[in-house]
Amino acid sequence: MTKSIIKSNYIPQETARRLSLYLRGLRNLKQDKILTVSSQQITRFLNITSVQFRKDLSYFGEFGKRGVGYDVEVLINEIEKILGTNVLREIALVGAGKLGSALLAYPGFLEFNLKICVAFDNAKTKIGKLCGPIKIEDSKNMRSAIKKRGIKIAVLCVPLEYAQKISELLVRSGIRAILNFAPINLVLPKRVFVSNVDMASELEGLIYKLSRK
Amino acid sequence: MTKSIIKSNYIPQETARRLSLYLRGLRNLKQDKILTVSSQQITRFLNITSVQFRKDLSYFGEFGKRGVGYDVEVLINEIEKILGTNVLREIALVGAGKLGSALLAYPGFLEFNLKICVAFDNAKTKIGKLCGPIKIEDSKNMRSAIKKRGIKIAVLCVPLEYAQKISELLVRSGIRAILNFAPINLVLPKRVFVSNVDMASELEGLIYKLSRK
């Protein structure tokens, strides 16, 4: 019986973000046949302090043994339960240009049981093309296709100038979370969660730091 | 003579990151022939408060007119000066797989005067291939090529298992800032700045929020 594990009911944003990193680290340890790990040991790979790690976990429960550490297998299961990676989550991809096609082939999503299962484009040249196991569909059918499958998550890789309009259409189609690659701030209802992947600005930030150090 | 504009000498990390967003917003306004803008107006597009905007700018100087707002043109110039986007910054790309090739063609970098000017791969099938204006070079020559050109910034798109080793080689080649697309925490000297673009974990974070709201 999957009892709710959440102990505290306010969980810092950042803590949630780090859980996926912990899961990754733990899986690597498991692969190396390591059964038990202390917060010290695990945070040598991740660049996070051991206190941070312990505190983060403490929001969800007590998973370690004092004087010993954490059972790798058990902790993996707990984090998977928290993140809900036990069920496959279906994702729609919109815009099958260079970047979109690359994401279609990106193996990293499976790590968290995330799967792009439909892709849309409006270019005649792309519609019907197979990209790995996925056939690009006409974006005319996007709304109905997303609604029918009940997909709630989208990856948006359309050119800048279409991003706002298409994101609005996605919301009307039932999408509740968008990973946005267009360098623009999407203005959408607050109930919709958007995460921006802004490569140019990221790089600029890096260079700014570099220039001041 | 470009006098230093920095007023305060501690500038929050986050402030620096936002400057590029402001620059973008201002350029859009300029394109729409808008000459003057208040902090209120500009922050309707970006999702940032007007106080945040003013405070951020205040670290660098006083660019606005009370009762009026900011001259769009002037502010663009000031931010460009701060970010150093007036000079072209050369970038090396490592790993010309699907994602790497997509980034080679990504037009968004030019926005900040960033340009991928060399690309490397170790696959025979890719070496010598033209990707837009860039010819993929053999990664054997990477170190000397980067050193010779004095490139300080790299985009890393190699498969997970090579990422750590290659990043170390990049550092030995003189690279000081890395935009890393591999889902791993690179362990490098502190003087090297790394920014991770972790699409799967980003998406997972989004879904976690969704599941709790």
Place this chain on the structure above:
DNA sequence: ACGTGTGAACCGATTCACAGCA
């Protein structure tokens, strides 16, 4: 002794509240 779990202190960043200038 060792390593977890956690209230309290701290720190960076955001927001408030308002003074100052056009």
Place this chain on the structure above:
DNA sequence: TGCTGTGAATCGGTTCACACGT
């Protein structure tokens, strides 16, 4: 009056210091 610029208050998140279990 309108909007900027900024010290002071506040907030979210991290780190400290240590109690507790094994």
